[in-house]
């Protein structure tokens with residue numbers, strides 16, 4: 595690790611490059627492109643919320659064919675949505691985005707809006723003044739995904755946190771401002787993350803600050819590829835069915851009778867094995883402190899929705915971050931209950947009291 599640091603600072607620093615012959619400079623540029631520290635330093639939020647890599651266990655480096663990116667990249671055959679189909683809300687006041695008229699929330703199901711969770715953070719006086727007019731009586735509040743007042747502003751509400759509902763956010767095509775309370779994932783990671791070497795499960799991830807229940811941590815990034823390409827990569831992978839651990843299907847809105855043909859067929863997938871952000875190193879736990887949610891901004895981009903990690907409970911700094919790789923799978927369906935099948939299964943080393951014993 596120390597060797598790699600030295601190589602980084604002394605062998606491809608700006609100063610050396612400027613004073614060198616051009617071929618040498620080109621060589622250094624190529625070297626920089628493959629340097630994990632250089633890749634991380636290009637992240638937009640790195641200076642405020644740095645990502646660090648530490649290994650106090652052994653000499654292992656992050657695999658050299660891995661590349662850190664702070665946004666997913668679309669494969670060439672995955673077309674972006676045509677501009678004329680992009681839409682946003684026309685709320686000219688951010689507070690309006692909490693109400694029925696905000697088109698970003700048009701697909702949010704109208705459940706009881708009072709989940710008992712917002713009681714300590716009921717609308718502020720400013721909110722009350724703004725909506726004391728007839729709007730307040732006429733427009734129904736939507737079950738908003740985030741707290742919008744008090745200490746928990748921007749944190750996912752408890753009811754949402756335990757659900758499997760997607761998150762609908764306002765976004766860059768909307769009239770509301772970039773400060774709209776309904777743009778949490780869009781504003782990006784605000785938690786410094788550390789990729790660290792664990793004793794027995796390769797690399798893992800932790801935060802160097804405390805994280806609050808419901809707080810957004812980061813997105814899962816990778817190459818966005820077609821279902822056919824994902825199948826091809828699974829077949830080619832030397833890690834066989836374990837390739838699935840890096841592939842996430844973007845299937846939250848997929849349904850055979852959708853009017854959007856992109857949602858009718860096999861969904862796109864995100865492959866984070868070789869190109870991804872720090873969340874690609876998050877390990878599994880049977881008693882996880884994170885949950886992953888589908889998040890959509892523009893409704894025309896449902897087929898390419900984000901995958902966003904949120905804290906399922908308060909997480910003290912330094913505690914390893916983990917999510918359940920098989921969240922939602924009924925325990926009774928699991929092969930882990932069958933002693934014959936256990937022979938081919940990977941042992942789970944999460945160490946929690948609730949450990950199911952096997953990863954898959």
Ligand SMILES: C[S@@+](CC[C@H](N)C(=O)[O-])C[C@H]1O[C@@H](n2cnc3c(N)ncnc32)[C@H](O)[C@@H]1O
Nearest residue numbers: 795796797839874875876877878941942943944
């Ligand atoms: C998405 S990667 C996570 C990062 C990985 N530890 C690394 O070093 O690249 C998933 C792999 O991590 C390991 N892993 C994750 N959670 C584990 C657990 N609870 N027990 C044992 N191995 C685990 C398995 O090898 C799994 O294939």
